[in-house]
Amino acid sequence: MSKPKSPNILIVMPDQMRGDCLSLERHPAVMTPNIDSLGGSGAHFTRAYSTCPSCIPARRAMMTGQFPETNGVVGYKDGIPIESKTMPQYLADAGYATAITGRTMHQSPADEPYGFEQRRLGSTYIQDDEYARMLDEAVPELGGIRGIGCAFNGWQAKPWPLDEYLHPTNWTVQQSRKVIAEHDDDRPLFLINSFYAPHPPLIPPSFYMERYLRMDLPSPAIGDWASPPPNDGIGMGVESARVHLRGEALLSAQAGYFGLINHIDDQMTWLLPEFRNLSRRNGRPWLILLTSDHGEMLGDHYYFRKCEPYEGSARVPFLIQGSPELEFSRGLHCSQPVCLEDILPTLLDSAGIDIPDDIDGQSLLPVLRGDEVEIRPQLHCEHSRCYSIEQAFQSLTDGHMKYIWRTHTGYEELFDIDNDPSELTNLATDTSHSEELARWQGLLADRLKQRSLQPPGDSTVRRQ
Numbered sequence: 182m183s184k185p186k187s188p189n190i191l192i193v194m195p196d197q198m199r200g201d202c203l204s205l206e207r208h209p210a211v212m213t214p215n216i217d218s219l220g221g222s223g224a225h226f227t228r229a230y231s232t233c234p235s236c237i238p239a240r241r242a243m244m245t246g247q248f249p250e251t252n253g254v255v256g257y258k259d260g261i262p263i264e265s266k267t268m269p270q271y272l273a274d275a276g277y278a279t280a281i282t283g284r285t286m287h288q289s290p291a292d293e294p295y296g297f298e299q300r301r302l303g304s305t306y307i308q309d310d311e312y313a314r315m316l317d318e319a320v321p322e323l324g325g326i327r328g329i330g331c332a333f334n335g336w337q338a339k340p341w342p343l344d345e346y347l348h349p350t351n352w353t354v355q356q357s358r359k360v361i362a363e364h365d366d367d368r369p370l371f372l373i374n375s376f377y378a379p380h381p382p383l384i385p386p387s388f389y390m391e392r393y394l395r396m397d398l399p400s401p402a403i404g405d406w407a408s409p410p411p412n413d414g415i416g417m418g419v420e421s422a423r424v425h426l427r428g429e430a431l432l433s434a435q436a437g438y439f440g441l442i443n444h445i446d447d448q449m450t451w452l453l454p455e456f457r458n459l460s461r462r463n464g465r466p467w468l469i470l471l472t473s474d475h476g477e478m479l480g481d482h483y484y485f486r487k488c489e490p491y492e493g494s495a496r497v498p499f500l501i502q503g504s505p506e507l508e509f510s511r512g513l514h515c516s517q518p519v520c521l522e523d524i525l526p527t528l529l530d531s532a533g534i535d536i537p538d539d540i541d542g543q544s545l546l547p548v549l550r551g552d553e554v555e556i557r558p559q560l561h562c563e564h565s566r567c568y569s570i571e572q573a574f575q576s577l578t579d580g581h582m583k584y585i586w587r588t589h590t591g592y593e594e595l596f597d598i599d600n601d602p603s604e605l606t607n608l609a610t611d612t613s614h615s616e617e618l619a620r621w622q623g624l625l626a627d628r629l630k631q632r633s634l635q636p637p638g639d640s641t642v643r644r645q
Contacts, residue, residue, distance in 0.1 A: 187275070187369040187532040188466035188507060191456045192524075194373060195445055196236070196284055197380040197487060198473035200229060200496035201602075202442050210396050211439045215449035216500065219471055223502030224513040224549055228580035228598075232520050232562045234475035234487045234495045239521060240286045243474070244268050244295070246525030246540035249563060256565035256572075257488070260289050265539065268525050269296030269371060275534050278368045280360045283312075283353035283375040301356040305349045305377035306333050312352050319347055331382035335419035336426060336485055338383035338437025340390045348386060350378050350441070354448040361452075361459050369465055369532070374452065376445055379477070383437025389444045393436035401426065401480035402493070402603035406594065406610070409483050422488070422572070426480040438479060457504070466506040468531055470524065473497040482604070488564055490576040490585045491604055495562055497521075501549060507531060510551040518560035518580045519545060561628050577625050584609075584621035595621060 193216075202208055205217040205225060231239045233249040235257045242249060244267045249255040252265065267288075269279040273296045280299035285307075288295050303312025305326055313325060320343060323329070331337045341348050346355075357374040364370050378385075410423035417423065426434060453469065460467035474497070478484035481493040488494065499519060503509040522542030529536050530544040547554050562576040573588045578598070585594040595609040595618050608614040 185506065185533070186465045187277070188468045188503070189370045189456070189460045189463075190272070190277075190372070190528055190532075191453075191467070191469045192373045193376075193449070193452070193469070193471040194284075195376045195379060195442070195471075195473045195498075197475060197477045198442060198498055199476040199479070199493055200227075200473075200498050201492070202379075202439065203498055205500075209399050210393060210435075212443050213446040215446045215453060216471055216498070219453075219469055219500040219502040220514075222511055223469075223500060223509060224515060224545075226499035226501075226515045226517075226519045226545075228516050228518045228578070229472065229497050229499030230495050230518060230520050230560055230562055230578065231473075231475040231497055232522065232560070233564055234489065234562070235564065236474055236487075237287045238564075239474035240288075243472075243521040243524055244286055244288070246522050246542040248522060248541045248561070251539075251541055255563055259287075262289055262293070263295060266537070267295045268528070269294075269373075271525070271529060271534065272296070272371045272532070273298065275532060276368055277371045277532075278364060278366065279371045281373040281375055282356035282360060283349070284377045286373075286375070299360060301360070303349055303352050303356070303377075305380075305382075311356075312349055315352065316347060326382065329382065329384055331384055332419050333380075333382055334486060335381055336383070336424065336430060336434040337381075337419050338390065338433040340387035341384045345386045348384075348444075350376055350444055350448060353377075354452050357452055358455055361455050364459060367463075370459070371528075372456075378445055379438050379441035381437075383434060383441065385437055385440030385444050389440030390433075390436050392443065393439045394432065396436075398432065398435045398439070401431070402482060402605060404482050404603075404605045404607065406607040407482040414483070420486075422486050423483055424480060424485045425483055426485070431480060434485075435479065438477065460504065466504045468501070468503045468507060468528070470502075470528075471498060471500045472521065472524070474521070488572045490562060490564070490574045490583070492598065492602060495576075501527075501545070503531070503549070507549075509549045513549070513551070515548055516580050517548070517556045518578055519543075519556060520560055523556075559624060559628075561625075575625055575629065577621060577628065582617070582621070584618075584625060586622075586625060593618065593622075 238254045282301045284304045302310040409425045414425040475487045478493045526536045526544040530546040576585045583596045593609040596604045
């Protein structure tokens, strides 16, 4: 019997997209029918997390299949070359044509391709990449994206003021469609379509922003443990991680964020079938995966942006669909904790490539094919001090409970995310849960004893 052909692989990766912002997750406002179909006809992992919910460490973890403590980046820290082999390098060595469009994977140095044969880059915030040059040529009087007047990490929002085809989301999909149309050799294709949206600036085309401005949007989740920022956030600027958004500021930020997600989904109308048609033309199986590097707090618990252990920041969408030849289960919902590090071994396994020993992630192929196996008992997440010391944390979850330890103060949180997915009630302060709290303290203490890279602060869990 001849060896099965390796599948064409497409990764669709929005930036800073919350795991709950899918109509598949019963979100009360966001419409994502195209993205939903990946999970509806494939697999939807409802407890997928970024083990270090910040752009650089999250993307490095995905690229290497290694946990932050293994790859050496446990918080926002730029300029560090990737020492281990990367996802596109593994696949290129196995005979794949490799390409990325849109936002970079934060690799350093910027001109090192790390296995990507083609790079059609448009990271929105970078002033001299292909997208920026196209925009400058098309609208020289704008002065680049900065001319729109929205911050790259803030809650300001306004409609995109130009023709929609000039939007970075449209441009990224256009480049992916060109890669697909021009792929005419015998090699399997590995393509990452990497969006900057819904990361700020919150600048969806006007149709999408107006759609959500008309809606009755959900209020942010505010836990009984949460406290507003000093001076209620007034005077802290639009890029502050601590906010108290309400009224017009909240409505426009939500409409901008949800509108960018809806815009991405509509662009999938063309990208997904064209990728599948390529696979049919060259007689290959295909695999499509959609995820994000981290989420967005969007006002929950008086936070904005990322770098927090809470569901809004740490949980990401994680949908996988495969052609019939791959024998994936249809309509699979998995609530076991998975992470970005699991993507690389899953792709290698699906392509019949041996998984190296230095990869920390787990192949999800058995789960995708319907086997009842435990992926891991708990998932460890962390973030070191970078933007501020308050963001340093250690966390564990089994997909049902979540334990958080703030390394700079010893403050603890315990949430029942099955029954309290918005994390409104901190069970760590409830004496009736003392035994459960002690169990999670012990699990984290055991986890940290095994570290080769010590976190900031104490190396053992402080008991209260």
